[in-house]
Amino acid sequence: MNASLRRTLWISRVTFLEAVRQRFFAFLLVLGAAMVLSSVSLRVFDFGHGELKFIADFGFGGMFFFGSVLAVVMTAQLFFSEIDNKTALTLLAKPLSRAEFLLGKFFGAWAVLGVFLVVLAGLQGLVLWAREQELIAMAEQSGKIPATFSVLGLGQLVLMQWLRLGVVIAIVLAISALARTFLFAVVVGSLAVVAGQLQWIAQDAFLRPTDSQAYAAFLWVSTRLIPNLQQFNLADALVLGSAAVEEGALIAVGFSGLAYLVAYLTLGALIFRRREI
Amino acid sequence: MRRLAPWLLVGVLVLGAGSLAESSWRRVRPSIPEIGRKELEPTLGQGVLLGVLGGLRTVVADIAWIRSYVFWERRDRPGCETLMRTACTLDPHARYFWENAGLRIGLDMAHWEIRRRGGYAKVPAETQERLFRQYGRRGLDVLEEGMAYARNRTALLLAAGFLAEGKLKDLRLAADYYRKAADAPDAPWYAARICADFDWGAGRKAEAYRWYRNYWETRMRSKEDGFPEDLIRLRSMESELRLGLLQRIPRQSWER
Numbered sequence: 001m002n003a004s005l006r007r008t009l010w011i012s013r014v015t016f017l018e019a020v021r022q023r024f025f026a027f028l029l030v031l032g033a034a035m036v037l038s039s040v041s042l043r044v045f046d047f048g049h050g051e052l053k054f055i056a057d058f059g060f061g062g063m064f065f066f067g068s069v070l071a072v073v074m075t076a077q078l079f080f081s082e083i084d085n086k087t088a089l090t091l092l093a094k095p096l097s098r099a100e101f102l103l104g105k106f107f108g109a110w111a112v113l114g115v116f117l118v119v120l121a122g123l124q125g126l127v128l129w130a131r132e133q134e135l136i137a138m139a140e141q142s143g144k145i146p147a148t149f150s151v152l153g154l155g156q157l158v159l160m161q162w163l164r165l166g167v168v169i170a171i172v173l174a175i176s177a178l179a180r181t182f183l184f185a186v187v188v189g190s191l192a193v194v195a196g197q198l199q200w201i202a203q204d205a206f207l208r209p210t211d212s213q214a215y216a217a218f219l220w221v222s223t224r225l226i227p228n229l230q231q232f233n234l235a236d237a238l239v240l241g242s243a244a245v246e247e248g249a250l251i252a253v254g255f256s257g258l259a260y261l262v263a264y265l266t267l268g269a270l271i272f273r274r275r276e277i
Numbered sequence: 278m279r280r281l282a283p284w285l286l287v288g289v290l291v292l293g294a295g296s297l298a299e300s301s302w303r304r305v306r307p308s309i310p311e312i313g314r315k316e317l318e319p320t321l322g323q324g325v326l327l328g329v330l331g332g333l334r335t336v337v338a339d340i341a342w343i344r345s346y347v348f349w350e351r352r353d354r355p356g357c358e359t360l361m362r363t364a365c366t367l368d369p370h371a372r373y374f375w376e377n378a379g380l381r382i383g384l385d386m387a388h389w390e391i392r393r394r395g396g397y398a399k400v401p402a403e404t405q406e407r408l409f410r411q412y413g414r415r416g417l418d419v420l421e422e423g424m425a426y427a428r429n430r431t432a433l434l435l436a437a438g439f440l441a442e443g444k445l446k447d448l449r450l451a452a453d454y455y456r457k458a459a460d461a462p463d464a465p466w467y468a469a470r471i472c473a474d475f476d477w478g479a480g481r482k483a484e485a486y487r488w489y490r491n492y493w494e495t496r497m498r499s500k501e502d503g504f505p506e507d508l509i510r511l512r513s514m515e516s517e518l519r520l521g522l523l524q525r526i527p528r529q530s531w532e533r
Contacts (some may be wrong), residue, residue: 047339047364047373054335061333203302224295228302230309237308242370245308252301259294267287 005112007096011104012111019112024074028066029116035062036123040131052147053240055131059124060235063117063161068193071115071168075109076185079176088277099180099269106173106265113165121158125151128239153238156250163257164232168193170261171227174268177275196229203228227260310426312370338367342374349381352389356530358382365423375423376436383440384415413444434458438475448479459492470491470507477514486514490526503531 019025039058046054082088082105092101139146172189179185198216199222206219231253236242342364349355361378368374387408391400400408420437424430438454441447455472458464469492476485490511497504508529515525 045339046335047342047371053368053370057333057335061336065333065357114368200302200306205301223299224292227294228298231298231302234305234308236370243308243310246304249301249304252304253298255300256294256297259290259297263287263294264292266283266290270283272289 004097004100008100008104008107011096012089012107014107015083015105016111018081019078019108020076020115022074022077024077025070025112025116028070029119032062032066032116032120035066035122035255036120036127037058040127041171049136052128052131052149053236053242054123054202055127059120059127059156060239063120063124064233067113067161067165068168069095071109071113071165072172072193073110073186075105075169075172075178075180076127076179076189078109079105079173080182080185083277084182092277098275099273102173102177102272103265106169109169110162113169117158117162117165121154125154128154128250147240148204149239150241151243157235157238160232160234160238160250160253160257163254164229164259167196167227167229167257167260167264170264170268171196174264174271176271177268192226195228196227198230199223199226199228200230202226227264228256229259232257279359286293313529334367338364338371338374341367350386352392354386354389362419365419368479369423369426370428372423372427372429372432375427377430379416379420379423379433380436381416381441382419383413383444386415387412387444409444410446413440416440417445429463431458431461431463431465434461435465438468438471442475448475449481452476452479452481452485456488466504469497470510473510473514482514482518486518489514493525503529505532508532 036059039055043051043054053079075246082091088101092098132146132148136146136148168189171192172185175188175192176185179188201226202219203223206216210216234250237245306357311360341360345357345360345364348360358378358383361374361381365371365374387405390408390412391397391405394400394404397405417437417440420433420440424433434454434457438451438458441454442451444495445451452472452475455468455475459468459472467491473485473489473492474487476482491506493504493507493511497507508526
């Protein structure tokens with residue numbers, strides 16, 4: 001068990017180092033950071049939202065969008081580079097199982113996305129804090145209640161987003177294990193992310209009564225096969241306190257995310273076991 | 278069977294995860310009011326999807342609002358209304374969108390419709406009046422909806438009172454909106470007076486005086502200069518109601 005864990009961690013480490021050295025990662029990180037920082041100057045285009053809301057939305061939008069792109073493209077790229085360069089053959093000739101290889105890839109990619117999120121969230125926190133101080137000073141002068149943000153909420157949001165991206169990585173790895181080309185994995189992976197973001201529509205439809213058994217069965221299957229990625233997007237409620245979050249709801253979301261992660265990694269490992277390299 | 282076992286395990290895992298996600302979604306859904314709104318359905322093709330997909334909602338709401346001005350200039354009612362509703366839906370906590378959408382629908386769109394039908398000279402007065410009421414009511418509906426979401430209701434209540442009086446000619450309804458606005462902590466100074474005047478105009482004279490007097494005594498007298506203009510209005514009400522000396526507000530030391 002220990003040896004298996006060691007091997008998995010070794011693959012993760014190599015994957016992590018390979019990923020952070022990629023220009024693609026640096027490019028998206030800079031782009032995301034630019035988006036977070038530019039929200040301060042772009043807030044002049046804001047129409048009556050709370051100013052912090054505009055800044056937060058802009059930054060979290062970047063985090064969500066570039067994070068998703070990174071999770072899909074980088075994961076597929078890390079997987080296919082091993083296959084195309086035949087390094088996977090060399091690695092798997094050693095006492096390393098295919099499941100360990102896939103798990104290593106997963107943890108390496110997940111760690112990279114963790115760094116991506118922490119850097120962007122740190123910047124976002126700084127920008128929000130600086131503007132919050134200005135708004136507090138202005139509110140004291142005018143006798144109004146200033147808008148504030150929650151640092152704890154920001155931390156919780158980062159965890160939620162990290163979990164969401166973990167699910168995306170697991171799905172992309174399962175698709176990559178099946179796919180023959182990098183492009184196929186990226187396209188299908190992207191479609192899976194969009195489907196996951198819109199899964200709540202099927203979930204809502206499933207909760208409504210219907211006469212058609214076939215339709216109900218289709219909805220039941222689709223709501224279980226496709227993970228609901230929308231449930232991780234609680235930025236407004238957690239960071240700006242725009243709505244209350246039910247007690248224990250975050251833990252429930254966390255468990256469902258982890259369950260999907262395990263399910264898709266197991267599926268990926270099963271498919272990869274039968275794959276010809 | 279042995280070969281199938283791992284696949285069965287994956288199936289069970291996915292189904293279990295799906296069931297967990299279903300219960301967790303029910304619990305977090307009320308915290309995301311932006312999604313799942315019927316108003317989004319006709320606008321899915323206009324880039325709104327991006328906003329629904331997470332983050333960037335505020336930005337997309339702003340863009341939708343700017344775009345609605347293009348339709349407003351062209352007096353294109355469906356286009357303008359759809360984009361305004363989109364902005365409201367994407368950022369339901371922003372008072373600005375609800376207030377301006379409600380006022381634009383309630384104040385402008387009846388005029389567009391009259392012009393579309395041939396102009397003020399051609400459209401009969403009753404039809405014009407019906408259109409003003411119809412669009413005024415729609416504007417009020419938008420404002421009412423916004424009150425459920427927006428953090429600051431006062432401006433929406435004032436706008437609703439304005440529409441109820443100006444377009445629906447319903448003084449009682451207008452007075453009710455102004456009363457609610459006057460009771461808010463950030464009420465503007467004029468809300469109570471307009472409320473009392475509308476109630477008075479609607480025939481509820483005694484109730485209007487009682488409420489206005491109570492409001493002045495509890496919220497106005499102790500502030501700034503004691504709101505003398507409001508006291509003058511109260512005095513004129515007392516005269517019209519022919520109240521006895523003991524029933525009137527005691528004379529203030531600063532009163533002329």
